[in-house]
Every structure is written in structure tokens, then in C-alpha cells.
Amino acid sequence: xxxxVGITASAQEALDSRHTIVSxxxxxxxxxxxxxxxxxxxxxxxxxxxxxxxxxxDLKKNAEGIWEYTTPEPLPSELYSYFYVVDGMMMLDxxxxxxxxxxxxxxxxFIIGGGIGDLYKVNAVPHGTVSRVWYDSPSLQMKxxxxxxxxxxxxxxxxxxxxxLYLLHGMGGxxxxxxxxxxxxxxxxxxxxxxxxHPMIVVMPNGNVAQEAAPGESALGLVPPTPYLPxxxxxxxxxxxxxxxxxxxxxxxxxxxxxxxxxCGLSMGGxxxxxxxxxxxxxxxxxxxxSAAVAxxxxxxxxxxxxxxLKLKKQFDTSPELxxxxxxxxxxxxxxxxxxxxxxxxNNYPYTWFETEGGHSWRNxxxxxxxxxxxxxx
Amino acid sequence: xxxxVGITASAQEALDSRHTIVSxxxxxxxxxxxxxxxxxxxxxxxxxxxxxxxxxxDLKKNAEGIWEYTTPEPLPSELYSYFYVVDGMMMLDxxxxxxxxxxxxxxxxFIIGGGIGDLYKVNAVPHGTVSRVWYDSPSLQMKxxxxxxxxxxxxxxxxxxxxxLYLLHGMGGxxxxxxxxxxxxxxxxxxxxxxxxHPMIVVMPNGNVAQEAAPGESALGLVPPTPYLPxxxxxxxxxxxxxxxxxxxxxxxxxxxxxxxxxCGLSMGGxxxxxxxxxxxxxxxxxxxxSAAVAxxxxxxxxxxxxxxLKLKKQFDTSPELxxxxxxxxxxxxxxxxxxxxxxxxNNYPYTWFETEGGHSWRNxxxxxxxxxxxxxx
Numbered sequence: 001x002x003x004x005v006g007i008t009a010s011a012q013e014a015l016d017s018r019h020t021i022v023s024x025x026x027x028x029x030x031x032x033x034x035x036x037x038x039x040x041x042x043x044x045x046x047x048x049x050x051x052x053x054x055x056x057x058d059l060k061k062n063a064e065g066i067w068e069y070t071t072p073e074p075l076p077s078e079l080y081s082y083f084y085v086v087d088g089m090m091m092l093d094x095x096x097x098x099x100x101x102x103x104x105x106x107x108x109x110f111i112i113g114g115g116i117g118d119l120y121k122v123n124a125v126p127h128g129t130v131s132r133v134w135y136d137s138p139s140l141q142m143k144x145x146x147x148x149x150x151x152x153x154x155x156x157x158x159x160x161x162x163x164x165l166y167l168l169h170g171m172g173g174x175x176x177x178x179x180x181x182x183x184x185x186x187x188x189x190x191x192x193x194x195x196x197x198h199p200m201i202v203v204m205p206n207g208n209v210a211q212e213a214a215p216g217e218s219a220l221g222l223v224p225p226t227p228y229l230p231x232x233x234x235x236x237x238x239x240x241x242x243x244x245x246x247x248x249x250x251x252x253x254x255x256x257x258x259x260x261x262x263x264c265g266l267s268m269g270g271x272x273x274x275x276x277x278x279x280x281x282x283x284x285x286x287x288x289x290x291s292a293a294v295a296x297x298x299x300x301x302x303x304x305x306x307x308x309x310l311k312l313k314k315q316f317d318t319s320p321e322l323x324x325x326x327x328x329x330x331x332x333x334x335x336x337x338x339x340x341x342x343x344x345x346x347n348n349y350p351y352t353w354f355e356t357e358g359g360h361s362w363r364n365x366x367x368x369x370x371x372x373x374x375x376x377x378x
Numbered sequence: 379x380x381x382x383v384g385i386t387a388s389a390q391e392a393l394d395s396r397h398t399i400v401s402x403x404x405x406x407x408x409x410x411x412x413x414x415x416x417x418x419x420x421x422x423x424x425x426x427x428x429x430x431x432x433x434x435x436d437l438k439k440n441a442e443g444i445w446e447y448t449t450p451e452p453l454p455s456e457l458y459s460y461f462y463v464v465d466g467m468m469m470l471d472x473x474x475x476x477x478x479x480x481x482x483x484x485x486x487x488f489i490i491g492g493g494i495g496d497l498y499k500v501n502a503v504p505h506g507t508v509s510r511v512w513y514d515s516p517s518l519q520m521k522x523x524x525x526x527x528x529x530x531x532x533x534x535x536x537x538x539x540x541x542x543l544y545l546l547h548g549m550g551g552x553x554x555x556x557x558x559x560x561x562x563x564x565x566x567x568x569x570x571x572x573x574x575x576h577p578m579i580v581v582m583p584n585g586n587v588a589q590e591a592a593p594g595e596s597a598l599g600l601v602p603p604t605p606y607l608p609x610x611x612x613x614x615x616x617x618x619x620x621x622x623x624x625x626x627x628x629x630x631x632x633x634x635x636x637x638x639x640x641x642c643g644l645s646m647g648g649x650x651x652x653x654x655x656x657x658x659x660x661x662x663x664x665x666x667x668x669s670a671a672v673a674x675x676x677x678x679x680x681x682x683x684x685x686x687x688l689k690l691k692k693q694f695d696t697s698p699e700l701x702x703x704x705x706x707x708x709x710x711x712x713x714x715x716x717x718x719x720x721x722x723x724x725n726n727y728p729y730t731w732f733e734t735e736g737g738h739s740w741r742n743x744x745x746x747x748x749x750x751x752x753x754x755x756x
Contacts, residue, residue, distance in 0.1 A: 022561035022602075037467070038467055039420075039464070039466055039467055041419055041465070042417075068605075086417070087417035087419070087470055088417055088419055089416050089472075090414070090472055091469045091472060092469070092470055092472075094467075094468055094469060094470075094484075094486075095602070097483075097593065097594075097602065097603060098594055099477055099484065100401065100473050104475060106470075106472075106477065109568075109600065110600055113601060114404060121597075122591075122594070122595055122596055122597055122599070123597055124597040126521070127512040127513075127521070127523075129509050129511045129512070130509065130510050131507050131508065131509040131510075132508050132509075133507045134505040134507070134530070141502070143505070145505075152512070155629070156629055156630075157628070157629075196676065213500075214501075215475065216475075216476055217500055219499075219500055219501050219502040221489065221499060221500070222474075222475075222476045222487065222488055222489060224400075224473070224475070227477060249624060250535070251533070251535075252534075253536055255708050310427065320388075342746050357540055359598045370595070
């Protein structure tokens with residue numbers, strides 16, 4: 001009654017075995033067991049995961065012939081991703097239906113609670129609405145897709161106006177990334193319920209102007225995602241950004257004040273946030289650069305990136321409430337961010353520096369957004 | 379810069395191989411090639427898919443050592459799902475990021491165009507908005523999750539009111555099922571753009587009243603989906619349904635006339651549609667039963683299912699515009715639906731009978747919804 005594909009008896013057995021094996025099993029003490037049932041002749045099963053500082057661990061066959069690995073220590077509270085490598089062949093965990101896509105890679109996820117991971121869980125708190133909408137970009141002459149979070153209580157019957165956070169993804173990402181990998185709807189629900197963040201609208205555009213929408217969501221069809229897209233960091237997204245603000249301000253109950261607008265992003269999105277906020281100095285009072293690329297490529301020529309000394313001077317003349325730079329010590333962009341920090345200091349431009357362990361990772365970006373949204377619209 | 383997990387070099391190789399293999403490859407003539415790279419010692423790879431009348435096919439190693447199977451004939455236009463069985467172990471296709479979950483099963487999908495499959499594609503037409511919202515159910519004393527499609531042009535600045543279709547899932551399904559497996563957002567976009575369907579709001583509730591939301595979307599966490607849930611066909615969903623209508627009518631610009639309300643569903647959802655529409659005979663002018671269970675279980679006692687002769691008489695006394703019953707000849711509920719048809723005929727209750735090939739499958743349910751929405755709100 002439930003299954004929808006006609007399948008053979010052997011395939012049916014294979015399907016059924018997925019439901020008898022529990023994986024991952026999160027123990028009461030937050031140790032985690034990974035399990036996989038394979039054909040007998042398989043010689044090695046590894047699990048690759050960001051829960052291991054080494055990147056992975058080897059499973060061993062247990063008494064029932066099931067491959068198994070239990071972490072020796074409890075895992076710190078966090079959202080983790082993982083996959084299996086079976087004799088060198090990568091595969092998802094057939095016992096776990098929770099799958100995220102990061103650009104062109106799919107991985108399983110699980111969450112360890114009891115700390116920051118609780119922010120990433122759906123909890124028994126009031127929930128906002130998440131919508132996928134299509135906006136009109138007259139500058140690009142395109143209809144494009146946008147993800148929008150409106151907080152619990154955002155109601156057509158109310159007159160209340162809300163501040164807006166524009167939240168930008170990284171290279172190869174799209175309007176789904178902050179929701180799926182960044183757990184932004186859960187973070188906002190939980191922080192707003194705890195009165196640690198102001199109720200706000202969160203707008204997640206697609207920062208690849210050659211693209212209408214995320215892979216599979218445009219007329220290109222169910223094509224393989226392309227990690228390297230054209231027209232990503234050459235000025236077009238930045239200079240056409242007001243189309244998005246215009247759409248949001250005319251379709252949502254927003255406050256249009258500078259003091260009620262924030263923009264932030266990760267990696268390429270931090271780059272976009274830097275140049276958009278400098279180009280439109282009266283638009284945003286809160287700016288967040290997470291593991292950001294801070295300078296354009298050498299071969300890129302766009303007026304968006306020119307006269308930055310003057311543009312930054314104008315921007316800081318408007319005294320933005322917060323210019324927040326976060327970066328992990330292991331990030332390949334760490335030294336570039338240090339240089340940018342020096343430049344800001346030399347010019348007496350106020351900023352907040354938030355330095356963490358780790359590198360260019362969704363773990364850090366979830367931490368950063370969880371912190372950043374507590375600092376805005378105070 | 380793109381990858382987010384620290385992984386070993388061998389795992390990295392495994393990941394990279396996924397992007398060099400094209401699978402599935404849809405040829406110009408609509409034959410399809412499935413491919414998989416496995417460790418050398420693997421003895422058999424099968425593909426299970428509803429694109430095969432036999433349920434599956436065996437891949438063979440090609441000259442490069444890649445397992446491969448090409449359909450001998452072009453595939454008819456359709457959305458197909460598939461998975462691999464590698465020496466008896468089920469796995470998803472690592473080259474295809476398009477994955478759907480059906481209850482507790484995950485599968486890859488692809489679409490063959492040129493016919494009905496074009497309805498399931500994202501095409502270059504105006505797109506509606508898809509939202510996940512939480513509504514209050516005072517009767518259940520729960521907040522519950524709801525998927526809502528609003529058509530292109532549904533705009534806060536407009537006064538236009540829209541008819542509403544309530545679209546119900548089957549046993550084990552949830553508020554994601556009609557979107558992910560039913561491709562309802564694409565079907566509505568395409569049929570409305572072609573002026574074959576009236577612009578309408580489509581509301582997709584969660585029909586399992588023991589559940590707040592789909593797996594992973596409630597405070598239960600990222601737990602394995604449960605195919606058999608309590609409180610599914612015992613009267614509670616039917617008798618608390620007005621909470622949903624109340625929420626929709628107060629949060630969306632709806633027309634509240636009977637002539638502007640439709641309800642339909644698949645399997646358990648068809649059962650729900652039958653008993654809800656009979657219980658509230660002045661609510662819906664269009665009723666659709668797709669592969670529906672038509673009678674409650676023998677041990678079920680609920681006033682919702684009692685006095686049905688009288689309730690149906692009252693319902694048909696209101697002259698509903700359409701009472702549509704669709705079923706496949708191979709469906710295990712076929713004879714029960716034939717019996718129900720006879721009962722309706724004997725009582726001179728007008729209905730439309732839409733009989734197809736095939737059985738209890740999403741292929742049929744996509745066909746049925748595509749037809750049904752062309753028949754309502756005329």
C-alpha cells in the first residue's frame with residue numbers, strides 16, 4: 001500500500017533491511033554508532049564525517065555481520081554530516097532518510113543536542129513560515145527564486161512591520177543552502193522564542209545571476225548541479241540587488257529604515273555583503289562577513305569594485321550599527337581577512353572581529369549566523 | 379572552498395568519481411542509460427525502477443569498467459523513480475542529487491519530457507509560491523504543519539479572492555508528499571499557465587493527527603519515519619478538519635463559497651475526502667477520490683463513519699458539481715471502488731468514473747491530480 005515502484009523480491013528485501021538497521025544511533029551519553037549492512041565480500045567500510053577531526057573512521061563487522069563503528073567519546077553538541085565509503089565507493093546511509101545537498105554533493109545528517117545543536121533542532125516553540133517565491137528582477141530581465149522566512153506571528157491581519165535580514169550563500173550555493181545546511185528556519189524559531197533575537201524576516205536570494213533558481217528548480221530541469229557558475233563575483237549581483245529589496249518591501253510588511261535592514265553572507269556571500277553594503281551605504285545598518293572573500297579576482301573589472309576607499313569612507317560616514325567580521329583560524333581566507341581588519345583599523349572604521357577555531361565550514365557558518373542575528377535590530 | 383566536511387583523500391576520490399559519471403543519461407530519443415562505478419569485485423548491479431514493467435534490469439560492465447544499462451526502447455514521457463541494488467545492497471545513485479522520500483524509502487528521480495512528463499517539469503512559465511506554514515488546531519490542541527501553494531499573481535496588493543483545493547496524502551505520507559512525489563507545484567504552474575486550470579490555492583495538510591508535521595519537521599527530531607501511525611483512519615482527522623479550513627480562510631484571500639472549494643486525496647486521503655465531504659455537505663462542490671479506501675476498518679467505531687446512507691443522501695441533495703472517482707485496474711482497492719460505484723449508481727447519485735491502467739502508484743496519482751484540477755472551479 002505504501003510503496004510506489006514495482007520492485008523485485010530481492011530489491012524488496014534490500015529495501016526492508018534498511019528499516020531494521022538503526023543508523024546513526026545516538027546513545028544517551030551522545031556517543032554515536034554508525035551501522036551498515038553490506039554484501040559478505042565487502043572488505044572495508046569507512047564513514048566520512050565532520051564529527052571526526054581525522055575526517056573518518058573504519059567500521060568493523062559485529063557478531064551479526066553488520067558493519068559498525070561507535071565513537072569512543074560523546075560527540076559535542078552539533079549538526080554533523082556523513083557518508084559511507086564501501087570498498088572505495090561512496091554511498092549514503094540507507095537507514096537515514098535525512099539528506100542534504102551541498103552544491104553537487106549529498107550527505108546524511110544527524111544532530112547531537114544539549115548545546116548549540118539544540119538551536120538547529122525543530123523544538124516545541126512557535127514556528128515561522130518558510131516560502132519559496134519568485135520575484136521579478138527588471139534589471140536582469142529575469143524571474144528568479146527566493147527563499148523567505150517570516151517569523152511566527154507574521155500575520156496578514158496584523159499591521160506590524162518587521163526588520164529584514166538579507167542572507168547570502170557561498171559559491172556554488174543557492175537559495176536552498178541556508179535553509180538545508182544552515183538550519184536558519186530552526187535557528188530563527190529557537191532564538192526568537194528565547195527572546196534572544198528580534199522577530200525578523202529573513203530573505204535568502206540566489207546569488208548566481210546566471211541562474212534563475214537552485215538546481216532542479218528552474219527550466220534547466222533535473223540537471224547535475226554546477227559548482228562553478230558564470231557571473232558570480234563580477235559585479236552584477238551587487239548592482240542588481242535593489243530589485244530584491246524592492247520586491248521584498250512591496251510584498252512583505254517591512255520596515256524600510258536603514259536601522260531595520262541587515263545583510264550578511266558566507267564566503268562569496270560575505271563578499272557580496274561587503275560590496276552591496278558599500279555600494280548602497282544608506283541601505284543597511286548591520287553588515288556581516290562570514291569567512292568572506294574580501295577582494296575581487298585580479299582579472300575582474302567592474303565599477304562595483306572600484307574606488308573602494310571612497311565607498312567605504314562614505315559607508316562608515318553613515319555610522320553603521322554593526323560591521324561584523326567572523327572567520328576561523330584555519331580558513332584559507334584567514335590572512336585576507338586579517339589584512340582587511342588592519343585596513344579598517346587604520347582608517348578608524350569600527351568593526352567587530354569574531355574569531356573562531358576551524359575553517360571554511362557550515363559548522364562555523366551556523367555558529368556565525370546564530371551569533372549575528374542576536375546582535376542585530378537591538 | 380565548496381566542500382564542508384573534512385574527508386580523507388580516498389573518500390575525496392570517491393566523491394569526485396560521482397561527478398565524472400553521468401547517470402541517468404536521457405538520450406535524445408528518450409532511451410535512458412543508468413551508470414554506476416563500483417569496486418572491482420562487485421558481481422551484480424541491478425536498477426529497480428517503475429520505468430520497467432518487470433520492476434528492474436541488470437547492468438553490465440562496459441569497456442571502462444563502469445556498470446551500465448540502456449533501455450532498449452525510448453521511455454514514455456513520465457516521472458520515474460529508481461535505485462540500485464549492488465550485490466543485494468540497495469543504494470541511491472551517487473551521480474544523481476535528485477532524491478525523493480516516499481514514507482521511509484528514498485529514491486532517485488528523473489523526468490522524460492514530450493508528454494505528460496512536461497507537466498511535472500519546472501518550465502518557463504509564471505511560478506506560484508510554495509509555503510510551509512504552521513496552523514493552530516484548537517480541536518486537537520496542537521500546532522500543525524501545512525504546505526500551501528498560492529498561484530502566480532497571488533499578491534498582497536490585490537483584492538482578488540481564490541478558490542481552494544484541499545489535497546490529502548495517503549497512509550504514511552505527510553504534508554510534503556504531494557509536493558515531492560506528486561509534483562503539484564509544477565503541475566499547477568503549468569496547467570494554470572496553459573489556462574487549463576483555474577488559478578487556485580492548494581492546501582496540503584498532514585492527515586496524521588498524531589503527528590505535528592512530516593518526519594524531521596517536528597520536535598520528534600530526525601527520527602526514522604514511521605509507516606504505520608496511530609489515529610489515521612478513526613475519525614479524528616475528519617472531525618477536526620474545519621480547523622484547517624478556518625485557518626486558510628482567515629490567512630489567505632479565499633472565496634468561502636461551496637462552489638469555490640474542492641477536496642481530494644489519494645488512498646487514505648481519498649477516504650478522508652469521502653468522509654469529510656459527507657460530514658460537511660455544504661463545504662465542497664468538488665470531491666475527488668483517487669485510489670481511495672472507501673470503507674473504515676471493521677474494528678473502527680466513530681460517528682464519523684456511521685449513518686453514511688443518510689449522510690451521502692444529504693450530500694448529494696446539495697448537488698455537488700463533481701464527485702470524481704479514479705482508480706487503476708490493478709489497484710488492490712479496485713473491487714471496493716467498483717462496489718462503491720454500484721452503490722452510487724443504485725441511488726442515482728451522479729459521479730464521474732475515471733478508470734486507468736496500473737495500480738496504487740504515484741504515477742497514477744500525478745495523472746489523476748493533473749486531470750482533476752482541470753475539472754474544478756469551471
